[in-house]
Amino acid sequence: MEYLAGNIETENNPFELNIWESLIDYFDIYEGILGYKIPSLGIINSDVPTFVIRSKKFGIIIIDVVSDKITNFDEENEFWITENTEEIYSRDLAISLYSKELESVLQKNTKIYNIRNGKWSEEINISNLLIFANNSDIEVEQLNDSTEDPIFNKYITSENLIVKLGELYKPIDVELSNEVIDIIDSILDGSDVFSKVKKKKVSDAPKTFNELIKKSLDYTFKLDKTQRQVALQVPPGPQRIRGLAGTGKTVILCMKAALAHKALKNQKILFVFNTQSMYNQVRSLITEYYFNLAKTMPNWNNLHILHAWGGSSTPGLYYNTANAAGIRPLNYLNVKGHENPLETIYANLIESAKNNILATYDIVLIDEAQDFSPAFFETIYYLTKPIDADLTKRRIVWAYDEFQSMSELKIAQPEDLFGLKTDGTPNMPNTVLEGTYKGKIEKDFVLPNSYRNPRVNLMVAHGLALGLYSKSAKVPMEDKRDWVARGYKVIEPAKQVFVEGDHVIVERPEENSKNELERLLKESGSLEKKLIIFKKFRTINDEINEVITKIVWLINVQNVEAEEIIVINLDTKNSKAQFEYIRQQLDINKIKAISPGYIESTDAFKEPGKVTLSTAFRAKGNEANIVFIINSQRVIADSTFKMRNAVFVSITRTRGWCYIYGNGNGIEELDTEINNIIENYPKFNFVFPDEDQIKRKLKIIQSNKDVEKADKEIDTLFSDDSYRALLLERIANNPDFLKDINKLKGN
């Protein structure tokens, strides 16, 4: 059984919690899902039955726990009088109404119910049960005797619960099919609203690139098991969600926001993110899901969707918070030239007004957490109300995109993020993420399944970024958990932390890759490895001309839509001229292209009918079915590792094919690296390098300083005789430095 604890911990009703445990005891061995107050079907929260079980063996079981001690029924048995002389709506009627509603929702789906003859495609058994938690068997009998309309649903009391459950629910032999179960699940968790609507008829046997792409976009959205677990729960404290791009983090946070808003409608909820263009997506995801739950629109006064900055024309978290704290918000031009403007403004806010930040929100959901600095998280800490006397119990949920860049190989821990108390201890110790919430949901939750990138692309991207098969750029992750968080299974060695000389074998299991194109290719008997196309050229001109020829072929022969193609140039210095040439040549072939940041504005991407030419940095956050990477040889001779990061970003832009092109110096080495990755696919197989080497490289990678500039300056030092002599002189007189060099030579 799978458990969706929802808000059960927040509601904290001891009777419900008790029965929840008993239900787990009884049903745990069976396949199915047990949810708390899910789905709500647009019914007010107090009238949603406590538990709904969906199981192949039992059908659907609706259980309502009557927590109040009932002392009387009214004349028509429409209202029940409780011990506190309160009148509550008859739970007997409430559960029946809910049951009818659920049945009619299911019957609207033509795949499981035939509306013409009124028959289920497979019989779905829906049964109701009332459990009196505070009345004895005898008391309920007496209540029934007192009225002409006794309780008509099945009911029991919590006395000998497990025994009674065993009598009531015996597994049957006939099981519902997976197909029906999938549909029921997506209706019950509400995620059926996200299904892509079939607009055009798609070819059954796709042949061209275009047909494959179109077919891959036509599927039923369904949360997988891990996604559902985390999406349908609003935890009573902090939670971190980790996963690669395309693992569904945004959808999950949006569902949490909608569920929290439905269940706790008077509480203030904040959804905050960094990428401007996400606003509309987030708003519509939340609205769709909320509407499906509540049948009304969200109350935007209590549910704030904010960009992290904002300004006089658009509200944003920084702008609102600074104003509320009584300081004049800084604008972009005030902090232009700083390494990280967003960090600077939040640091300024913390420094000048941290005591004036009002605890405004009950629940805060942070998407793209990897983009935010500690000062931001500290601000969030002060903005969020603790739920009880334990000050760490703040409902802050942050979704962390693993591996957006190599400088974030190590994920920042709560201690480093949320600031310090006056006594110097952390506001949020790392222990806040240890353990689980109800329903066995980890506080530090990992989403292993990637939907965006095909497995082979992801592995080439990871393999190159970490330099696993490189001569001198090997920087693998040392912690097993970091591999797992990125969807790998560690086969060898059997330790938590790897050390020098360990022979490491990790595998990316097929089940963690849910890319549709990959699946379709395999179905049509093609090798998914073909999604990576590496090609080397003698000169840059040969390379660029091949890009042009290929694009013309893709568009004219394979019927690919131009906007599905992105060309990324790793040689930023020559991008302008090279893009100009590609653009001109495509134009001659009647194919239009845009070059964001060079000619069009930086946020112009994937304009209909136009190929996009971009740098890796600008391409961040965008995806396309076909990506060309040019000047890939730049990855090799780059001691700053920036190019390894850029190639990672570039490869992970694609849902489908990735053409990796390069020329000249370094291309042979890159060829070898990629070959090694493909040969070992779907495994990585390497020897863990020595600690010093990794440390040194990480220092460069994670530096905020302008390492590229320094790199160039060092080139100058090597190239001039007098500088060179000076350099040697300085090194000769610096014992520490000499020691380091000798150590290097020893390796």
Next chain:
Amino acid sequence: MTLEGVFSNIEQAESTFRNLIVSTYYTKKHNEISWNNYSTGIFKNLYAKEYEMVIRNKQYSFLLKDNKGCIQFYYLFKDAKLSKMKLCYYPYPVELRDTIEDIENNFSDNNDEIIGEYYFDLYNIFSHQFELSLSDEKLKALVQESRELGNFESEESLILGKFENKYRFTNSSHLRIDYDPNVETHHKCEIQVGAINNIRMPVDKILMPFTFCDFVLKNVFPSEYKTIKSKQSYSSIFNNSKAQSVAVKPFFEPNIFNSHL
């Protein structure tokens, strides 16, 4: 002058100067030669912004390479007669004196651009005007340094000095030729420099697109132009286009009057 004639004249310009053109967006509708998404009402008070909006919204027939700006051809016909013409050249608004490498490097790390940089420098000039604190760290250091050396230049002249030092020259306007048969108070065909509102210079002929394009490119790409000009087919296209220019009914102008030779 006919719609078809004008259109094929643009096609000739495209093929002749193809090497200098990055993107083309000219179109032909039933009575109009224009470009995709033709829109009017572009912001005109600050040239860099005007240029940016023209480019961002793809308001051009030809986009030239090497940041040399763009050209617009607009011809409207009514009852087979020309009822409006606009030929326009938009030069790139700024040119950096130093190698642009520094800024290019920024491309990989932020959303900066040459024009963005230019705005930032303008912002500093304005900030000074309004006595706001400057946010350019390099400039602050410059002021400091100058003081220490005993050079008590005003802050303003240092800011302007830095600006002059950085940008070779600043194009502050587009250039256009308009034809409107309905005007009575001035000549029907005139050259106008966008930066100057009330003075337009009369021209004696309505030009074909190729001829205007040729005129612009000759000045903007002098060395490439020489090569193109030396090609065999060039002179016949050039002469043919020139021959299609149409004389405009004279208007009394006793002072300056441009003539298309």
